Structure formats: C-alpha cells, structure tokens
Amino acid sequence: MSSEKPLGPFKLVTVNTAPERAYRLVGRVVENVKNKYTIIHAGNAENIESVKAVVEEAKPDILFTASMWTPEESQKIIGIAKEVVPDLRTFSLPQGLQVERGPDAVVEYIEEHLPGLLEA
Template sequence: MSSSSNKDPVNLISVNTFPDRANKVIGSVIEVVKDKYTIVHAGNSTTIEGVRSLLESTQPPPGILFAASMWTPEQQAEIQQIAKDTIPEIKTHAIPSGLQQQVGVEGVIRYLVERIDEIMATK
C-alpha cells in the first residue's frame, strides 16, 4: 500500500493559452495517474499576468503548476517565479517549449505521465 499522503488531493494550475487543450492534457494525465495521485485541475490561466491572482484565489492553495509548451523558456521561468513567490512550497514544471508542436497532445500527455513521479517528489 502506498503512503496515504500521495492520495491527498492536490490542486493543479495550468498556464496555457488554449484552455480546452489544457483541460484535455491535464485531464488525461489525471486519469492515468489516479491510482497513485489525486490531482484536481483547479484552474487555468491564459496569461502570465493572470497567474498570481489565480493562485491566490484557488482553495486549497495549488500544490502544482504546469507551464505549457507554447511559452518561451524566459516566459516559463517568469511563470514559475510568480508561482514560487505566491506559494513558496508549490511544485512547478515547465513543459519543454515547442513540445506540443513536435509531438502533439498525446506526446505531451506521455511526457507528463512519465515525469509525474519526479514532479510530485520535488520539494
């Protein structure tokens, strides 16, 4: 039996200019890992400017933030810094820039599923 802490619900925020795509990707990842983790896609910001207010307004506070692959590495760094400044203990992950264009939605889902354990283990 895995430790119960893995099953405590964790709110996840995505930062993606295509909310429908974010819902599809995150929803698919949540479905695949549901035996291990209870992740709730609590919201999506379509802009960098909206990240802080979304993080502040989400209850319980999000434990994970994903920055989508349409952002440049500089924008992803900014998004992750905003998240850390707002919720110091949040886990953040930037999907490599351009990954969606290279491998499509299914590829991004695979990428995240393969990395979810290390993302969840990040302190």
C-alpha cells in the same frame, strides 16, 4: 497493484493560452494516474498577467507551464507563482512539444515526470 490509496489530493494550476486544451490534456493525465495520484485541476491562467490572481485563488500544490512558453517566460511565470505559494512544485513542458509531437507526447511527458514531482 498495491492497495495503497493514491497520493494527494494535489491541486494543479496550468498556464496555457488554450484553456480547453489544458483541461483536456490534464484530464487525460488525471485519468491515467488516478491509481497513484489524486490530482485536481483547480484552474488555468491564460496569460502571464493572470498567473498571480489564479494562483492566489486556487492556492495550488503544483503549477504546469505549457509548451507554448519560452524557457524565459516559464521562469517568469514560476517566479510570479512562487511569490504567492513559495513551496509550489512547478513543471515546465519543453517549448514546442505540443506543436512538434502532439497531445499524446505531452501526456506521456507529464506522466513520465509526475513521480519525481509528486513524490519528491
């Protein structure tokens, strides 16, 4: 393990209709990657209508859309968020991932893709 300090901090906003699940899953990811990245879960928008307000308030570096959104909805969410923070890094979980494969698969999927997202 290198002695370099973790990258970040990165402020993260999630868009998930189940906020407690979003906080729980992101909490697991944050704990698992804390040696490499410092991630602060700064907020969650529970619906598309609240994305703009949450992004304006949190001013995140990263936005995750959860697997309950269709690709079209995810694109809409990202579009709204990028109007507020144009250089926002975004990540959309594949639709149905949580339902089909469960929370462990979601955590794994996020961790697999974080380096490309945060180190780009």
